[in-house]
Amino acid sequence: MNILGTNRFSIDPTLIMGTYCNNLLCKIYNPNYSITNNAIKLYPIRNKRNALWNKLSDFDIHKRHFDSVLVAVSTEGVVEEVVEENCKRFRWNEIRDGITEEQKLAISKLPFKMVKRCKAVMRQIICFSEEKGRLCDVLGAWVKIMMPTRADWLSVLKELKNIDHPLYLEVAEHALIEESFESNLRDYTKLIHYYSKANQLEAAENIFMLMKQRGFICDQVILTTMVHMYSKACHLDRAEEYYEEIKLLGEPLDKRSYGSMIMAYIRAGMPEKGESLLEEMDAQEIYAGSEVYKALLRAYSGIGNAEGAQRVFDAIQLAGIIPDDKMCSLLIYAYGMAGQSQKARIAFENMRRVGIEPTDKCISSVLVAYEKENMLNTALEFLMDLEKDGIMVEEETSRILAGWFRKLGVVEEVELVLRDFATTTSHQRS
16 A cells, blocks of 8 residues: 555655754654664655644753654655564563562572672572563663672582572573673583483574584583483484594593493494494493493393303403492392393302392392293292391392293192291201
């Protein structure tokens, strides 16, 4: 639709000069006003032949509120009125009234030693709502008014994290772009790690790309964080990509980098590749954490690969890690799954010999091995020996034993069989 109609418009030089003065006055008395391309309205030029003519002297800057800026444009004599964007401006007001009891409680729990400027922004964040504007405006106002240092930013972020505030990540991301925060590579690493724990892969990747765009050079720590993140998410291909980037740095790999990639292979069901990296570490006298060894041992144990489990168990001891009952249980279970009851029993006795008290899981693992070879009498003798030593079976062992009897169809005769077996064994030993 032609909003100009059939009337012609002309440019009045006086109005152009008036508009220039109007712009200047707006900047002096209303410095926050700016010309935008939004909400443009068109008006005919005022001239001597219509009732809208006003001289420059008629503008009373003390009485008139300038809600827009008038600009004369083009030879067609069109004036644009540019209205400010339709968004709420944040005004920094001290938090006093209109807050909930929950907010009051949160404010009262702020650390006593926290400096006043940090408490001020914490109160704003705790009581923040979208009706008040944007969080970035709150933080921007805080920077302009109170000029925080990096220590102030870190204090605020630490407190937000401690109280698990939902705006922590938004504040942390905004801090990265503030000059006063003096962001470094580790700040990006921490944020990526936080997103990684929450399994927000896309957000973490965005922060990583933002870091590179701002000229930060990747190091082994942040690349390892990316490997760890994709390892947890079971994205082996992405984990391998970042692992290759670590190797391209030309620096010796540390145990965290190795460990993250080993875990990626374990989660992908490829323990052999994980063990290969473990051997590479051993050759360089770099030893992984006990959790990596245990995860690899569990992987072999779960698939009944007794040989692989024994190799890892030996590597654990060579690394100077003292095996605990859980590691021993995994080795015994691996032999049990492989149907090697004799080796399972030897591993069990070796555990007791070094002073490790057997758990119900260890006992049940031996029982699984006997069941696979259908050695019921030997299994019952094993359990009786444990009972004489004051070791009683618990829920898991009882469940396996009951299931075994159920398969044999002798559930009702179990008690009688156990009594006869106990009597026979007692006579033989006497």
